[in-house]
Amino acid sequence: MTVEAGGRALLLDVSLRLQAGRVLGIIGPNGAGKSTLVKACAGLLAPTAGSVTLLGRPLANWPARERAARIGYLPQHFLPHWDYSVRELLRLGVERGGTRTVPTTVAAAALAFELQPFLDRRWSNLSGGERGRALAASVLAPAPAVVLADEPAAALDMGQAAALMMRLNAQAAAGAAVAIVVHDLNLAARWCDRLLILAGGQCVTEGPASEVLCSPALDDVFGVRLERLIARDGTIVLVPCSTVDVETDGEEG
Numbered sequence: 048m049t050v051e052a053g054g055r056a057l058l059l060d061v062s063l064r065l066q067a068g069r070v071l072g073i074i075g076p077n078g079a080g081k082s083t084l085v086k087a088c089a090g091l092l093a094p095t096a097g098s099v100t101l102l103g104r105p106l107a108n109w110p111a112r113e114r115a116a117r118i119g120y121l122p123q124h125f126l127p128h129w130d131y132s133v134r135e136l137l138r139l140g141v142e143r144g145g146t147r148t149v150p151t152t153v154a155a156a157a158l159a160f161e162l163q164p165f166l167d168r169r170w171s172n173l174s175g176g177e178r179g180r181a182l183a184a185s186v187l188a189p190a191p192a193v194v195l196a197d198e199p200a201a202a203l204d205m206g207q208a209a210a211l212m213m214r215l216n217a218q219a220a221a222g223a224a225v226a227i228v229v230h231d232l233n234l235a236a237r238w239c240d241r242l243l244i245l246a247g248g249q250c251v252t253e254g255p256a257s258e259v260l261c262s263p264a265l266d267d268v269f270g271v272r273l274e275r276l277i278a279r280d281g282t283i284v285l286v287p288c289s290t291v292d293v294e295t296d297g298e299e300g
């Protein structure tokens with residue numbers, strides 16, 4: 048698809064396919080077009096050219112209620128219209144998913160996301176990480192078939208970020224197609240099957256995470272030299288060493 052706004056292309060001829068049971072990480076520098084891509088996939092932005100289909104049917108042809116039940120969109124920034132309590136936010140998310148067992152599902156989500164102490168607290172009184180968890184719980188509770196998460200771990204501490212990535216993986220294992228915009232490449236390395244690098248609104252490369260993380264294109268798009276280490280479980284660990292323009296080829300870092 049191509050998405051244009053403000054007289055320029057925010058996305059240019061980008062194609063992606065989300066598969067049930069898989070986790071795609073969307074990575075790239077600030078302003079690359081990652082949020083734009085996810086919003087277009089969620090049906091919140093209409094592509095200027097190209098289209099988004101869900102189960103082979105154009106997104107625009109799905110009734111809004113069915114589309115909302117199938118696609119769970121976790122935005123990068125969320126400002127509720129009202130000062131909801133966490134319980135109300137969870138209920139809205141669960142009802143959107145169309146489940147008949149609303150109270151049970153709300154209770155299960157509160158338990159899974161360790162939100163019981165916050166259930167009656169209002170959005171305005173939550174910390175950044177608590178908001179992130181409440182929002183993730185609200186979107187993921189109804190187990191949507193497609194999960195589009197835009198930097199879901201940005202406000203979370205290390206433990207909560209790992210827990211959320213595990214939950215997203217569990218939803219994929221249960222059959223969801225998951226796409227996550229992620230800035231922390233080590234979370235991407237550990238929890239994504241495939242990675243897509245976006246830069247300047249275009250796809251630089253897409254492939255298995257282990258291959259993309261070893262690609263020199265990664266250093267180039269971020270303008271930083273990355274050292275690749277291998278953790279005991281075989282996961283690649285990336286350590287930024289120096290900006291690309293400071294170090295010259297062959298010079299010791």
Ligand SMILES: Nc1ncnc2c1ncn2[C@@H]1O[C@H](COP(=O)(O)OP(=O)(O)OP(=O)(O)O)[C@@H](O)[C@H]1O
Binds near residue numbers: 053075076082
């Ligand atoms: N409605 C709009 N009109 C014009 N430009 C826009 C509009 N929305 C976004 N942009 C621009 O498009 C580019 C891509 O924005 P986008 O939010 O998709 O980037 P991103 O990769 O998610 O960035 P970040 O990592 O900083 O969150 C940015 O340069 C942004 O300023």
